[in-house]
Amino acid sequence: QVHLVESGGGPVQAGASLRLSCAASGPTAERYAAGWFRQVPGKERTFVAAINWEATKTAYEDSVKGRFIISRDDAKKMVYLEMNSLKPEDTAVYFCGVRPNNIEVHTSAVAYNYWGQGTQVTVSS
Numbered sequence: 001q002v003h004l005v006e007s008g009g010g011p012v013q014a015g016a017s018l019r020l021s022c023a024a025s026g027p028t029a030e031r032y033a034a035g036w037f038r039q040v041p042g043k044e045r046t047f048v049a050a051i052n053w054e055a056t057k058t059a060y061e062d063s064v065k066g067r068f069i070i071s072r073d074d075a076k077k078m079v080y081l082e083m084n085s086l087k088p089e090d091t092a093v094y095f096c097g098v099r100p101n102n103i104e105v106h107t108s109a110v111a112y113n114y115w116g117q118g119t120q121v122t123v124s125s
Helices: none
Strands: 003-007 010-013 018-025 032-039 046-051 058-060 068-073 078-083 092-100 119-124
Touching: 003 092, 018 032, 018 092, 018 119, 032 068, 032 078, 046 068, 046 078, 058 068, 078 092
Parallel strands: 010 119
Antiparallel strands: 003 018, 018 078, 032 046, 032 092, 046 058, 068 078, 092 119
16 A cells, blocks of 8 residues: 655745645555646546656646656655646646556556545635
8 A cells, every 4th residue: 555645735826836745655666657636626637747767757738848847756755746837727636646566657547546635736816
């Protein structure tokens, strides 16, 4: 079982930056794919960014390209999402997901086995 805890969300004004963190604990595999997704009330969870286990491949949803950066620190079992130039449309609950024993980048939520509880990001104009 893998336990994930997201943090770093909060209320900010448009144009600000936030850094989300995802801490993993439990018997995690050495090789795991990780991703960030977001969800607004009444809608499905949507892809934001993903990274492979070697941190050699990343993928981003089009609206966040050039603004968000996903990274990882496997020694600390952490996955990060640096969010810059935030917009009101970025408002959502952000979730971290991992898929153990997998080396690829995954942009679909169904590919992830474990999820955190989410952290709220609210961007005001």
